[in-house]
Amino acid sequence: MSIHHPEVVVTSRIPPFxxxxxxxxxxxxxxxxxxxxxxxxxxxxLVGGGExxxxxxxxxxxxxxxxxxxxxxxxxxxxxxxxxxxGIMVTHTPDVLxxxxxxxxxxxxxxxxxxxxxxxxxxxxxDWLDGPFQLTRKLTGAKLGIVGMGRIGQAIAKRAAxxxxxxxxxxxxxxxxxxxxxVANLVDLATQVDYLVxxxxxxxxxxxxxxxxxxxxxxxxxxxxxxARGSVVDQTALIxxxxxxxxxxxxxxxxxxxxxxxxxxxxxxxxxxxPHIASGTVETRKAMSALxxxxxxxxxxxxxxxxxxxxCRT
Ligand code: NDP
Numbered sequence: 001m002s003i004h005h006p007e008v009v010v011t012s013r014i015p016p017f018x019x020x021x022x023x024x025x026x027x028x029x030x031x032x033x034x035x036x037x038x039x040x041x042x043x044x045x046l047v048g049g050g051e052x053x054x055x056x057x058x059x060x061x062x063x064x065x066x067x068x069x070x071x072x073x074x075x076x077x078x079x080x081x082x083x084x085x086x087g088i089m090v091t092h093t094p095d096v097l098x099x100x101x102x103x104x105x106x107x108x109x110x111x112x113x114x115x116x117x118x119x120x121x122x123x124x125x126x127d128w129l130d131g132p133f134q135l136t137r138k139l140t141g142a143k144l145g146i147v148g149m150g151r152i153g154q155a156i157a158k159r160a161a162x163x164x165x166x167x168x169x170x171x172x173x174x175x176x177x178x179x180x181x182x183v184a185n186l187v188d189l190a191t192q193v194d195y196l197v198x199x200x201x202x203x204x205x206x207x208x209x210x211x212x213x214x215x216x217x218x219x220x221x222x223x224x225x226x227x228a229r230g231s232v233v234d235q236t237a238l239i240x241x242x243x244x245x246x247x248x249x250x251x252x253x254x255x256x257x258x259x260x261x262x263x264x265x266x267x268x269x270x271x272x273x274x275p276h277i278a279s280g281t282v283e284t285r286k287a288m289s290a291l292x293x294x295x296x297x298x299x300x301x302x303x304x305x306x307x308x309x310x311x312c313r314t
Contacts, residue, residue: 006300007039009062011048014071018289022047025297045296050074050092051258051276056082067299070309071292072279073097073151076202076229080311090309091295095151096287097279101227102155104278105197106163108225108251111272113139113195118269137194137223137248140164145193147186147209148200148228149175156197168192171200186210190217195225202229212237215247223249227278230256239264242271253278 007027010019022028029039043062046054050072056079059065068078070092083090111117114136122133144165146153157167157180168181170189175182183189186209190196196218200206210224210233218224224247226233235256241247242265249270255261258276265271279288295305 006044007042008045008047008296009034009043011046011054011058012052014047014049014292015285015289017286018047018071018292021289021293022296025293045069045299047071047292047296050279051077053077054083055079059083059086059088067091067296067305069292069296071288074201074229075309076231078309080309084311089299089305090312091292091299091305091307092309093288093291094307096291097284098151098155100281100284101152101199101278102159104253104274105152105156105199105225105227106159108227108253108272108274109144109160109195109197109223110139112223112225112249112251112270113137113142117272139195142166142194143168143192145169145183145189145196146180147171147189147196147198147232149178149180150199152227153197153199154178156199165195186214187217190214190222191219193218194221195223197225198228198232200228200232202231206232208232208234208237210234210238212241215241218247220246220248222247223251225251227253230254230258235262235265239268242268245270 005025005027008022009029009031011031040061041063044064045067047069050070052070054068059082065088067089068083073092073094075090075092078090080090119133122128140163142165144160144167146156146169149169149171160167168183168189170183170186198210212234215237238250239262242250251272253274254276261273291307295307298305
């Protein structure tokens, strides 16, 4: 073991670019393959993706832990309160993924509205020989409600503006730096719009934010897109709304218990499903990896980290 290279544990799947960078600069262990008990006493950082689950009990295994570097913007699986109590720095990778997540949100909006995956299946199956594809719904000019107007919400709005969409949003506090219409009540927003996109953080504060009442308000002509976290939507209520067609359809990149997607959801033809790929391009995963590594490098050089989570900013 090198005395110069700090020891880190990789706690969940990370991009190959990050694995390579870690191997060049650290002694790397994998969460489920630590055989030597003494390693626990030497580990100074944990590194994982946005879906990492790191609670106080897990942190307690590492008495020398100084830092948790998340390669992702969402860090709802990390017990930041417990980390702060121990003086452990938590970093994430905001901004570098805004474009990709917003692109996928627009892709899902177009996919559900125009039924692109169903039309693809229809063409491949040669169903066209029996007659034309069903008519779909128009995206350009429609009313869009965005739940969450942070970095990514604004990137979605910018793209939606190019589709001449009538944009309004819901957050806990109104922003004074965007011109879109603010709607203080989420049910009111859902009532007003044709398309509702969820792009808030996950965690306790947003659990089941999009509930049965919000879905009812969205109504039989309304579509939901979720690129936030599975926990933000009441998945049971959503499945029921889709089955009973009390909403028109949904485009989902995230689910409650990934990678398990309920069979009821997979059976429906009014949904478009993607496997949590919103930031999953080569370019963006490289940028996220570089930022996660830069945070580690800064910390171990005694410099301020580049992108601490808000709770760890001093
Ligand atoms: P930001 O912190 O910039 O923005 C979060 C927004 O959500 C803010 O506008 C905030 O406003 C709002 N918000 C927070 N809590 C609530 C609430 N209870 N009700 C309504 N609005 C709320 O985050 P980003 O835009 O950078 O990222 C958002 C999330 O997107 C990430 O945390 C992650 O969960 C998800 N994500 C998903 C990806 C995927 O692969 N599908 C990839 C990347 C991110 P206010 O505080 O005023 O309420």
